[in-house]
Amino acid sequence: MTVSPLIGVLALQGDIKEHELALTAVGARTSRVRTEAELAQVDGLVIPGGESTTMSNLAIRMNLIDPLRAASKAGLPMYGSCAGMIMLAAHVTDARPDQQSIGGLDVTVRRNAFGRQVDSFEIDLDISVVGPKPFRAVFIRAPLVESVDSGVEVLSTLQRGGAAGTIVAVRQGVRLATSFHPELTGDTRIHELFVEIVRQHS
Amino acid sequence: MADQEEVTGTSRVKRGMADMLKVGVIMDVVNAEQAKIAEDAGAVAVMALERVPADIRAQGGVARMSDPDMIDEIINSVSVPVMAKARIGHFAEAQILQSLGVDYIDESEVLTPADYANHIDKSLFTVPFVCGATNLGEALRRLTEGAAMIRSKGEAGTGDVSNAVTHMRRIRGDIARLTSMSPDELYVAAKELQASFDLVAEVARLGRLPVVLFTAGGIATPADAAMMMQLGADGVFVGSGIFKSGDPVRRAQAVVQATLNFDNPDVVAKVSRGLGDAMVGINVADIPVAHRLEDRGW
Numbered sequence: 001m002t003v004s005p006l007i008g009v010l011a012l013q014g015d016i017k018e019h020e021l022a023l024t025a026v027g028a029r030t031s032r033v034r035t036e037a038e039l040a041q042v043d044g045l046v047i048p049g050g051e052s053t054t055m056s057n058l059a060i061r062m063n064l065i066d067p068l069r070a071a072s073k074a075g076l077p078m079y080g081s082c083a084g085m086i087m088l089a090a091h092v093t094d095a096r097p098d099q100q101s102i103g104g105l106d107v108t109v110r111r112n113a114f115g116r117q118v119d120s121f122e123i124d125l126d127i128s129v130v131g132p133k134p135f136r137a138v139f140i141r142a143p144l145v146e147s148v149d150s151g152v153e154v155l156s157t158l159q160r161g162g163a164a165g166t167i168v169a170v171r172q173g174v175r176l177a178t179s180f181h182p183e184l185t186g187d188t189r190i191h192e193l194f195v196e197i198v199r200q201h202s
Numbered sequence: 203m204a205d206q207e208e209v210t211g212t213s214r215v216k217r218g219m220a221d222m223l224k225v226g227v228i229m230d231v232v233n234a235e236q237a238k239i240a241e242d243a244g245a246v247a248v249m250a251l252e253r254v255p256a257d258i259r260a261q262g263g264v265a266r267m268s269d270p271d272m273i274d275e276i277i278n279s280v281s282v283p284v285m286a287k288a289r290i291g292h293f294a295e296a297q298i299l300q301s302l303g304v305d306y307i308d309e310s311e312v313l314t315p316a317d318y319a320n321h322i323d324k325s326l327f328t329v330p331f332v333c334g335a336t337n338l339g340e341a342l343r344r345l346t347e348g349a350a351m352i353r354s355k356g357e358a359g360t361g362d363v364s365n366a367v368t369h370m371r372r373i374r375g376d377i378a379r380l381t382s383m384s385p386d387e388l389y390v391a392a393k394e395l396q397a398s399f400d401l402v403a404e405v406a407r408l409g410r411l412p413v414v415l416f417t418a419g420g421i422a423t424p425a426d427a428a429m430m431m432q433l434g435a436d437g438v439f440v441g442s443g444i445f446k447s448g449d450p451v452r453r454a455q456a457v458v459q460a461t462l463n464f465d466n467p468d469v470v471a472k473v474s475r476g477l478g479d480a481m482v483g484i485n486v487a488d489i490p491v492a493h494r495l496e497d498r499g500w
Contacts, residue, residue, distance in 0.1 A: 119210060121215060
C-alpha cells in the first residue's frame with residue numbers, strides 16, 4: 001500500500017484526540033467514526049479509552065453496535081485500549097447485564113479489576129513485540145484479561161504481589177487490545193504495531 | 203527487565219482519568235435510583251450529593267459533604283465512576299471522601315466554603331480533584347494546588363447558562379491572548395494572572411489547558427450542552443437541570459445525545475422534542491451578588 005492507511009477512531013466518548021495524535025505521529029491518517037457510513041471508509045478502527053458502560057450504551061443508541069459487530073466479523077483490524085479492550089472482548093465478567101460488546105477477541109475480561117480510581121497506577125512493562133525498551137503503562141480503572149482462548153497471543157503480563165502474571169496486552173490476528181493507555185504517554189510503539197497490522201492486512 | 207514498581211496518584215493517572223470522561227455528561231444525583239437513571243441514560247459519571255444546587259439555594263443553610271452512607275449506596279449502585287463534593291478548603295472532608303473510594307473529588311463552590319483564604323492542597327491526595335474556575339488565572343492556581351481537571355463555574359442551581367458561557371469564553375479568551383504573546387511578555391502575564399510562570403508558559407505553548415476542561419453551572423437543556431461543547435468544553439456537568447425537570451429520564455438521554463452530537467443541529471433538534479418542562483430556573487441577574495456562588499474560590 002502506498003498511501004498511509006486511514007484509521008478510524010470510534011468517537012462516541014473518551015480520549016479520542018489522544019489516539020488521533022498518536023496515530024498521526026506514526027504516519028497514519030485518521031477519521032472519527034460515529035456512523036455506519038464513516039465506519040465503511042476506514043482500513044482499521046481504534047476504540048479509545050473511556051467508560052465502557054457509556055460507550056456500549058451510546059453504540060446501541062446510535063445504531064452502531066451491529067455495524068461494528070459486522071465489521072469485526074468481516075475482519076476489520078481493531079485496536080482497543082482499556083474501555084476499548086472491554087468492547088472487543090467476547091466475554092466480560094461483572095459488567096451490567098445489558099452491556100453489549102463488539103466481540104472479535106476471544107478473551108474473558110474483568111472490568112475495574114484493579115479497584116477504584118485511587119488504585120489506578122503506572123508501571124514499566126516488558127512488551128517484547130514492540131522492542132526491548134520498557135513500556136511506561138498507565139492503568140486507569142483498568143480491566144484485566146482473566147483468560148484467553150487458543151489463538152490469542154499474550155503480549156505482556158504484569159507481576160503483582162507475587163501473583164502469577166496478569167495479562168494486560170493481547171493480540172489475535174488483526175485484533176489488538178491493551179488494559180492500559182499508550183495514548184497518554186507519548187510512547188507510540190503500540191500504535192505503530194497496530195498501523196503495521198493494518199498495512200499488512202490491506 | 204522492566205521496573206515492576208507500580209506508582210499510584212501520579213499526575214498522569216489523575217489527569218488521565220479525566221481524559222476518559224471527555225465527550226461525556228456528569229450528572230448530579232442524590233440517591234441510588236437517580237444514579238441508575240443517570241447511568242442508563244448514558245452519563246459518564248455521577249456526582250453524589252445530598253441536595254442538588256437548586257435545593258441548596260432554595261433551602262439555604264450550610265451545605266456540606268454528603269453522608270458517607272449515601273455515597274456508599276451510590277457507589278454500590280452503578281458501574282460508572284462516582285464523584286463527590288468537598289467544601290472549598292475542607293481537607294478533612296476530602297480525606298473522608300478519599301477513604302470512601304470516590305473516583306474524583308469536586309472541591310466545590312456549591313457547598314459553603316470552609317476556608318476563605320486557602321484551597322485544599324490537592325497534591326497531597328491520591329484521589330484526583332476537579333475545581334471550578336471563572337478565568338484562566340483561577341484555573342491555573344487550582345492546577346498548582348494539584349487539581350487534575352477544571353470546570354468552568356457558571357452559576358449552579360439556576361438553569362441560567364449565561365455565566366457558564368461567560369466563564370468558558372473568558373478562559374478560552376485568556377488562553378488565546380497568551381498564545382499571541384512573545385516569550386518576554388509571559389512574565390508579566392503570569393503576574394497579572396496571579397499564576398505560576400511555568401504553567402503560563404505551558405498554556406501559551408499548548409494553546410489549551412494541560413488538563414481536561416468541562417463546563418458546569420446552569421446547563422438545563424440539550425441546546426445548552428451543544429452550545430457549551432461548541433464553545434470548547436470537553437464535556438458537561440449537569441446539576442439540577444436533570445432531576446429538577448419534568449421528565450428526567452428523557453432529558454438525561456437528550457443531554458447526553460446533544461453533548462455527543464453537539465456539531466449536528468439535526469440531532470440536537472430531534473432530541474430536544476417532547477422533553478416536558480425544563481427546570482424552572484432563576485435569572486442570574488436576579489440573584490443578589492452575595493448569594494452568587496461564582497465568587498466563591500480565590
